[in-house]
Amino acid sequence: MDSKGPRISRRGVIVAGAALPLALSHAGRALGDSQRVESEAGPQSEPPAQTKPSAVLSITDETMAPLGVDTPVTVVNGQLPGPELRFREGERFQVLVENRLSEPTTVHWHGMIVPNYMDGVPELTQYPIGPGQSVYYEYPLLQSGTYWYHSHYGLQEQTGLSGPLIIEARNEPHSYDREAVVFLSDWLNQSPYKMIPQFRGEIPETAAAKPPTSGAYPFPGEKPFNIDVNYPGYLLNGKSEKDPWTLEARKGERIRFRLINGSTATFFRVALEGHELELIAADGQPVEPVRGQNIVIGTAERYDFLVTLKESGSFTLHAAALGSTRQAVGVVHTRDVPARASRKSPDFNGRAIGSADYASLRSPYPTTLPKGSVKTFDIELGGVMDKYLWSLNGQYYPELFSPDGKAEPLWIEYGDRVRVRMTNSTMMYHPMHLHGHFFRLLRRPGDWDDTMAPMKDTAIVGPGEKVDFEFTADNPGHWFFHCHNLYHLASGMAREFRYRA
Numbered sequence: 001m002d003s004k005g006p007r008i009s010r011r012g013v014i015v016a017g018a019a020l021p022l023a024l025s026h027a028g029r030a031l032g033d034s035q036r037v038e039s040e041a042g043p044q045s046e047p048p049a050q051t052k053p054s055a056v057l058s059i060t061d062e063t064m065a066p067l068g069v070d071t072p073v074t075v076v077n078g079q080l081p082g083p084e085l086r087f088r089e090g091e092r093f094q095v096l097v098e099n100r101l102s103e104p105t106t107v108h109w110h111g112m113i114v115p116n117y118m119d120g121v122p123e124l125t126q127y128p129i130g131p132g133q134s135v136y137y138e139y140p141l142l143q144s145g146t147y148w149y150h151s152h153y154g155l156q157e158q159t160g161l162s163g164p165l166i167i168e169a170r171n172e173p174h175s176y177d178r179e180a181v182v183f184l185s186d187w188l189n190q191s192p193y194k195m196i197p198q199f200r201g202e203i204p205e206t207a208a209a210k211p212p213t214s215g216a217y218p219f220p221g222e223k224p225f226n227i228d229v230n231y232p233g234y235l236l237n238g239k240s241e242k243d244p245w246t247l248e249a250r251k252g253e254r255i256r257f258r259l260i261n262g263s264t265a266t267f268f269r270v271a272l273e274g275h276e277l278e279l280i281a282a283d284g285q286p287v288e289p290v291r292g293q294n295i296v297i298g299t300a301e302r303y304d305f306l307v308t309l310k311e312s313g314s315f316t317l318h319a320a321a322l323g324s325t326r327q328a329v330g331v332v333h334t335r336d337v338p339a340r341a342s343r344k345s346p347d348f349n350g351r352a353i354g355s356a357d358y359a360s361l362r363s364p365y366p367t368t369l370p371k372g373s374v375k376t377f378d379i380e381l382g383g384v385m386d387k388y389l390w391s392l393n394g395q396y397y398p399e400l401f402s403p404d405g406k407a408e409p410l411w412i413e414y415g416d417r418v419r420v421r422m423t424n425s426t427m428m429y430h431p432m433h434l435h436g437h438f439f440r441l442l443r444r445p446g447d448w449d450d451t452m453a454p455m456k457d458t459a460i461v462g463p464g465e466k467v468d469f470e471f472t473a474d475n476p477g478h479w480f481f482h483c484h485n486l487y488h489l490a491s492g493m494a495r496e497f498r499y500r501a
């Protein structure tokens with residue numbers, strides 16, 4: 001592979017490997033309190049000069065009402081979404097997670113190329129963090145871009161345990177005047193643990209278990225978009241439509257939006273009133289700029305885009321939830337014009353990009369993989385809708401609501417060129433996510449010679465579609481591969497890629 005290859009996964013591995021003994025010295029262990037972490041990481045440790053965590057995420061149970069209805073939440077530092085974590089490429093990620101809940105937790109750093117034991121998947125890569133315990137997560141940051149973090153324990157992601165994770169590039173190729181992180185989420189005014197029993201007809205249905213029968217936003221091309229949970233509302237940076245997030249900017253300014261779909265089960269179609277969007281990154285990785293009027297973003301994906309504010313005014317940022325009749329909104333305005341959100345349904349004229357058009361995502365550098373023995377996995381995304389069962393090749397991973405939990409690992413070896421061919425035989429869209437690696441997302445199934453295939457960590461597979469990706473097995477461990485719809489995951493729609501020792 002030449003130096004223009006998929007820089008991230010390759011570099012990540014080398015350094016992660018080198019950093020292993022160091023990070024092992026004080027990471028991934030459950031400790032009684034933060035005091036002990038600091039003293040243990042004390043004078044005898046090698047570089048990092050800084051041994052104190054650069055951020056502490058304190059997780060608590062509270063009651064909050066983002067949609068006006070009191071709901072039990074699991075939040076980070078009392079905030080919804082959790083605080084933004086921001087680092088510069090080349091720094092060390094040093095974050096202490098304190099569990100002040102009455103149940104266990106873990107935090108996963110979505111899209112980060114981490115050593116396996118920093119990955120935050122309970123039972124798979126670490127013991128759950130018990131109530132009153134803390135875990136120190138530390139690893140080198142050799143990538144840049146827009147990422148996020150979320151709980152990987154139970155359904156805590158739905159009750160608020162998530163937030164943005166931004167790594168600023170050492171050599172930023174784009175220039176802009178300001179930056180805005182836009183974190184989208186879906187919100188339930190009831191316990192998420194009661195949803196799957198409703199879908200399975202075990203308990204009486206509430207309105208949130210009944211999808212709308214008309215007026216729902218389709219996937220572009222008027223393709224109907226099926227949903228399981230009909231959320232009473234959606235949030236943009238934690239704010240509902242009634243009290244929207246606003247951004248003040250100057251006329252003529254170029255703004256970089258870092259759009260994060262931090263929802264548990266929602267795809268959004270996003271547009272800024274009266275403005276063209278220029279997409280520059282997908283899942284944290286650069287793509288050749290592509291222009292459009294609106295962007296479709298699947299669960300767990302990220303898209304960065306640039307916008308130049310054309311004139312003075314107040315412009316609504318719409319994020320319509322596909323399959324629902326509802327949206328989240330924000331407002332971008334100039335100082336001379338008061339912020340005013342339009343709650344009208346956007347009509348989304350013009351070109352839809354992002355996940356509506358994977359074919360237009362092109363990596364700025366060749367992403368072809370180095371030679372290696374090719375290992376191919378054919379994976380059927382399957383489901384039994386009326387029983388609410390979601391599987392990969394007919395097997396269910398042990399999760400809260402899976403019927404048996406006997407999924408076999410997908411065995412790979414260091415250096416393998418791993419090809420995954422997914423076929424979706426269900427009526428739903430599945431956002432499939434691989435931990436610990438970027439993959440080359442083929443823009444046409446079977447086109448393994450696609451030199452400029454974009455690097456991503458999450459790939460949407462629509463109803464009846466086939467989607468292929470490949471990655472180099474260069475980061476040993478046990479890596480989760482799953483549907484990022486939290487309810488599909490909780491039903492067992494997951495597997496593990498396991499490196500042979």
Ligand code: C2O
Nearest residue numbers: 108110300433480
């Ligand atoms: Cu966002 Cu298993 O991950």
Ligand code: CU
Nearest residue numbers: 430483485488
């Ligand atoms: Cu799914």
